[in-house]
Amino acid sequence: MDTGAGDALPGAASAPRPQRALYEAVAEDLRARILSHRLSPGSWIDEKALALEHGISRTPLREALKVLASEGLVTMKLRHGAYVTEVSARDLAEVFHLLALLESDAAGVVAARASAAQIAELEALHARLEAQVEDRDGFFAANEDFHMRLLELADNRWRIQMVADLRKVMKLNRHHSLFKEGRLDASLAEHRAIMAALRARDAESAQRLMREHIANGREAAAMR
Numbered sequence: 759m760d761t762g763a764g765d766a767l768p769g770a771a772s773a774p775r776p777q778r779a780l781y782e783a784v785a786e787d788l789r790a791r792i793l794s795h796r797l798s799p800g801s802w803i804d805e806k807a808l809a810l811e812h813g814i815s816r817t818p819l820r821e822a823l824k825v826l827a828s829e830g831l832v833t834m835k836l837r838h839g840a841y842v843t844e845v846s847a848r849d850l851a852e853v854f855h856l857l858a859l860l861e862s863d864a865a866g867v868v869a870a871r872a873s874a875a876q877i878a879e880l881e882a883l884h885a886r887l888e889a890q891v892e893d894r895d896g897f898f899a900a901n902e903d904f905h906m907r908l909l910e911l912a913d914n915r916w917r918i919q920m921v922a923d924l925r926k927v928m929k930l931n932r933h934h935s936l937f938k939e940g941r942l943d944a945s946l947a948e949h950r951a952i953m954a955a956l957r958a959r960d961a962e963s964a965q966r967l968m969r970e971h972i973a974n975g976r977e978a979a980a981m982r
Contacts, residue, residue, distance in 0.1 A: 784812055785822035792831050792842050793929050803832065803840040830927040845930045847980065853924050854976035858969045860921050861905065864912035866965035869956050876911050877956060883907055884953045891946060904949070931979060941978045948974065 788808075791797045809819050823840045826832040833843045845853075868876070883904045890896035902925070909918045948971040955964035 780814060781818040781821035781825070784808075784814065784819055785825040787812075788822060788826060789829075789831060789926075792826070793926065797842050799842050799930050800844040801842050802838075803842065805839060829923050831930065843927070843930055845927065849927070850931060850979055851976065853928050854972060854979070857921065857924055857928070858972040858976075860917050860924075861909065861972060862965045862969035864909050864914070864917060865952065865956070865968035866961040867912040867914075868908055869959055869961040869964035872911055872956070880904065880908060880911070880953065880956060884949060887946065887949060891942065894942065897942060897946075901945070901949075928979075941975075944974065945971070 788797070788803075797803065803823070805816060805819055805823075809816050812819070823832055823834070827834050827840070831843055833841050835841060868880075872880075883900065887897065887900040887904060890900045905925075906918075906922070909921055948967065952964060952967045952971060955967055
C-alpha cells in the first residue's frame, strides 16, 4: 500500500511541470515580441505558424495566449482568434490614472517606512538614472527599475502585480512619453524631487510629486 502511494505521488506531482514550463516559455517569447513591437499592436497572431515555429501543439500555445490576455497584451476575439492589443487614447488615460493612484500611494509608504538602507538603494538606482541620460534605452530601463523597486519596498504584492501589468499595457503605446522632446529631462528633474522627498521622509510630498510625475507622463503620452 505504501509502495503504491509512493510510486503514484511523484509521478502525479511532476507530470504537469513540463507542460507548465512549456506554455510559460512560449508566453515569455510572445511577450518579448509584443513589447518590442516585433508583433505590432492590432496584428493578428497566427497560432498555426507559431505552433510550428515552437514545435508545439496548439494547446500550450493557447494557454500562453490566455496568460498574455490576462496581462492585457493580447485580445481574444470570438471566431477571429488572438490579436495584439491596440491601446486607445482612453486606454492610456485609464492606465495612467491607475498608475498615479497606486504609485503615489507607494511613494508615501516608502517615505514613511523605508529603512536607511532601502533609501540608499533607491539613491543608487536614481544615480544610475542620472548616468543614463544620454542613452534612451538605458534611461528607460533604469526608470522602470526605480519605479518597480519603490513598489517592492512599499511591500504590497497586489499593488506590485497590478502596476507590473499596467506598465506592460503602457509599453504597447507606439509613442512612449519618455521619447517626446524635453520629456526625458523633465522626467529626470521630477525624479530628483521625488528622491529628495523620500530622503527627507516627507510622505505627503513624495505622494504628491509621484502623482504629478505620472500625470506629466500621461500628458506627454497623449501628445502626437
